[in-house]
């Protein structure tokens with residue numbers, strides 16, 4: 001027997017396993033364990049390491065799942081490994097057979113698996129959702145969720161709530177339609193579909209969707225038919241409000257002059273009823289996005305203690321450079337504060353209306369008005385860069401320190417618009433860009449943010465951009481990885497670096513911790529890749545010498 005629905009609900013509090021992406025439904029990535037702590041972490045040593053093998057291994061963004069002495073971890077190229085957590089011995093390996101024409105925009109990546117009962121699940125780069133028997137690795141069911149030839153893929157870890165497996169999709173750079181889907185976890189049968197683009201609420205890809213909804217009030221003409229808004233990072237769940245929170249990606253194409261309007265529900269957070277797929281509220285972080293600021297970043301539920309009250313809040317460190325705190329019962333904006341030093345596109349947010357105060361002249365120009373070379377629009381320097389003040393890599397929250405730990409990057413870009421028309425299965429951007437560092441000495445910055453004030457309490461600066469997830473623990477520790485190859489531990493209160501270990505390739509995975517046989521373990525995947533080496537412009541040159549690959553590292557304290 002495997003984990004039950006109740007075990008999943010209890011994941012944030014149970015130290016003996018890691019059953020959900022986010023180390024708990026709310027996505028806090030906080031472990032209650034403190035056997036390993038700020039006083040003894042300097043003695044942490046590796047126990048074993050496991051190679052993912054294969055020539056296509058790179059971009060290891062997975063978070064491991066740990067259950068009953070077994071680690072389930074996904075490899076970038078749609079693979080899933082089951083390993084003995086004590087020894088590293090391989091129990092089984094599933095290699096999904098991928099067709100030649102897969103179309104991930106930003107490297108071959110996979111962020112992790114989901115578990116319930118006797119099955120382990122993951123999404124694949126050809127947009128399938130696969131359920132395997134957790135003990136044998138044999139396929140129980142495998143469902144096509146969308147047509148990979150049209151630009152659809154799947155990179156996020158699935159979320160399982162009340163027996164339904166809930167997934168997002170990828171493909172915003174190819175003019176797909178963003179979607180959240182719920183399936184019966186036992187059989188794989190579709191329960192509901194929630195398109196994210198107004199105008200598609202009744203139909204999807206020519207077929208009747210199970211949803212009805214608004215017409216396209218916020219899109220011109222039929223631009224909504226190829227509007228993007230991919231839910232490519234998956235979602236979190238808050239049992240207190242019984243809401244799913246899914247971020248939605250950039251509108252397609254990037255050239256915003258082709259689609260006047262707010263372009264709902266792109267670059268937003270959606271609160272969704274897990275039973276029906278109904279949107280309960282939405283909050284758009286970048287209305288009429290013209291920079292690929294996307295909006296998929298995770299909403300992490302937490303108790304905001306302010307003015308003697310406890311508010312059911314949610315926080316989102318958005319790619320657009322602002323740290324948002326929302327009332328998670330209704331989506332109302334409580335605060336939006338910058339968490340990077342340079343933001344050019346908006347002066348700030350109006351807390352009453354919830355809308356940004358744009359700096360109009362910093363939006364890249366309309367090609368029909370000229371200003372650039374060869375029919376291009378006027379170029380601008382914009383910050384953050386499109387790879388974001390924070391990209392996919394998840395932050396952590398500690399209820400002990402009441403701080404968020406945000407992996408941020410300081411960079412900008414030259415960006416200009418170009419004419420574009422939609423072609424099925426082709427890139428649909430209508431923009432060109434070059435990313436540039438802003439500072440000479442660092443791009444990455446792990447920042448501890450006080451959600452009451454938005455103030456940065458401490459920061460750790462890193463030469464290369466940070467691209468890995470964060471873990472916080474009751475041992476007053478914060479862990480994250482670096483492209484330079486290190487897994488590092490910091491004092492959660494002060495930011496003092498307490499420990500590091502060189503893993504042999506860049507760390508862009510999300511660390512986890514659990515207890516087994518009375519000892520506390522830490523695990524992280526290593527294997528450089530993701531969007532930075534592909535799209536990083538001048539920054540990609542800085543990191544071009546890092547070797548790729550894929551391996552899982554497991555650590556613990558030596559026996560006393």
Ligand SMILES: O=C(O)c1cc(C(=O)O)c2c(n1)C(=O)C(=O)c1cc(C(=O)O)[nH]c1-2
Nearest residue numbers: 106109155170171172173230232249530531
């Ligand atoms: O709009 C989309 O569908 C989509 C998907 C993905 C993805 O699935 O990895 C990324 C992005 N956009 C994106 O804009 C981006 O910067 C990005 C970085 C990464 C990565 O794994 O390093 N994926 C993605």
Ligand SMILES: [Ca+2]
Nearest residue numbers: 172249250294
């Ligand atoms: Ca995107």
